[in-house]
Amino acid sequence: MPGHIQDRWYKSETTPSGKTARVKTDRHGTGMRYRARYVAPDGSERSRSFPDKQKRLADSWLTQIAADLARGQYVDPAAGKVSFKQYATTWLASQTTEESTIDAIDQRLRLHIFPHIGSRAMSAFTPGHIRAWCRALQDDGLAPSYQRVIFANVSAVFGAALDDGVIAKNPCRASSVRPPKRETRKLTVWSEERVHAVREALPGPYRHVVELGAGCGLRQGEIFGLAVDEVDFLGGTVHVVRQVKMVKARLVFAPPKGGKVRDVPLSDAVSFALAEHITQCPPQEVTLPWRTPDGPPVTASLLFYSRERKAVNRNYFNMRIWKPGLVAAGVIPQREAGQRFQSSREHGMHALRHFYASVLLDAGENIKALAEYLGHSDPGFTLRTYTHLMPNSQARARKAVDRVFRKETDPDDGPQTAHGGS
Numbered sequence: 001m002p003g004h005i006q007d008r009w010y011k012s013e014t015t016p017s018g019k020t021a022r023v024k025t026d027r028h029g030t031g032m033r034y035r036a037r038y039v040a041p042d043g044s045e046r047s048r049s050f051p052d053k054q055k056r057l058a059d060s061w062l063t064q065i066a067a068d069l070a071r072g073q074y075v076d077p078a079a080g081k082v083s084f085k086q087y088a089t090t091w092l093a094s095q096t097t098e099e100s101t102i103d104a105i106d107q108r109l110r111l112h113i114f115p116h117i118g119s120r121a122m123s124a125f126t127p128g129h130i131r132a133w134c135r136a137l138q139d140d141g142l143a144p145s146y147q148r149v150i151f152a153n154v155s156a157v158f159g160a161a162l163d164d165g166v167i168a169k170n171p172c173r174a175s176s177v178r179p180p181k182r183e184t185r186k187l188t189v190w191s192e193e194r195v196h197a198v199r200e201a202l203p204g205p206y207r208h209v210v211e212l213g214a215g216c217g218l219r220q221g222e223i224f225g226l227a228v229d230e231v232d233f234l235g236g237t238v239h240v241v242r243q244v245k246m247v248k249a250r251l252v253f254a255p256p257k258g259g260k261v262r263d264v265p266l267s268d269a270v271s272f273a274l275a276e277h278i279t280q281c282p283p284q285e286v287t288l289p290w291r292t293p294d295g296p297p298v299t300a301s302l303l304f305y306s307r308e309r310k311a312v313n314r315n316y317f318n319m320r321i322w323k324p325g326l327v328a329a330g331v332i333p334q335r336e337a338g339q340r341f342q343s344s345r346e347h348g349m350h351a352l353r354h355f356y357a358s359v360l361l362d363a364g365e366n367i368k369a370l371a372e373y374l375g376h377s378d379p380g381f382t383l384r385t386y387t388h389l390m391p392n393s394q395a396r397a398r399k400a401v402d403r404v405f406r407k408e409t410d411p412d413d414g415p416q417t418a419h420g421g422s
Helices: 055-071 084-093 099-117 127-139 144-163 192-201 209-216 220-224 268-280 314-328 350-362 367-374 379-389 393-405 415-420
Strands: 003-007 010-014 020-024 034-039 045-050 237-240 243-247 250-254 262-265 284-289 297-302
Touching (some): 045 055, 099 243, 127 144, 192 209, 192 314, 209 220, 209 268, 209 350, 220 243, 220 314, 243 314, 350 367, 350 379, 367 379
Antiparallel strands (some): 003 034, 237 262, 284 297
């Protein structure tokens, strides 16, 4: 037993005759009678009080503490009293991932997590609280994919608290808690006509972003961060080494998503389009901090830039350039006066990457090469995303078998020849 139980109502005294006797204390009959005490792993003393006639319960509690200490599963009762908001804030401050990722998590915590569960003590959570919160996310009308990201952030906080000994279990891992469902909607790829229509609808200085998206598979930030010296016109290659990101409402240069620098084939058609763009809009040197707003300055001769000759802000581009272009091309309707444009998540610039993937798959390109060109670290993700765009396997199978068994008819090998030989 790592501790002992103190009876506050009685104490032991030695009588004049030398014997030990139990006598009442000044606290007899008031307050909690028993106090179970033990020494925690950090060397500090911990205790819990129990009322009269509950000594057996105090013994059981102390026995459980001893078992948890022996199994390495001890959780400090005082640690669990910290609120979810307090613990999550400390957890976020200790993260070492990209600054933009931390910024995004902070936004989700403030908007969708703290208002619902931020004030509850970490040790007071049950699976029921998580189920109720998940339903609140669903009722708020958030996209299922976004709900899953938010849920993953909360589970990560509880997972860290479990590792730190703050809680005994992660309530997000309970069997009765179902994470938000994964979206099963298949991608709808733009037609060639739509790609060309959107290209023609964009203003001249930005028209050729379409070729880099639909013809090279670059992400929006990678297009805005592409410098002229990273386009190898003679070798037919685009070196993707940089993107423009927004961190804490400020633009910065950063490595491509996942830090995956890559080379992408440059076709003649895209090469000619970029050459035309450079002639009309000469590259502009732009300086931004690297990775974080207070990072070291980096200068690049960008192919695309704003009217002020600065890096393109994606929010401005999407609302002022891209969506009006979609309207002009007939992709989305014109917005009503004073209203926002219709939600067009499936018609963002990412649609150009999906078109690029469909073109390569239709031409017989393999998934591993496509994943490399797109900058995916896991070819399995590429396969799961684009498998429905791959050429029909049944048609390929029929053609393969036909090639084996189809024979040219020999003019001497007809019915007449057979009869003549009988």
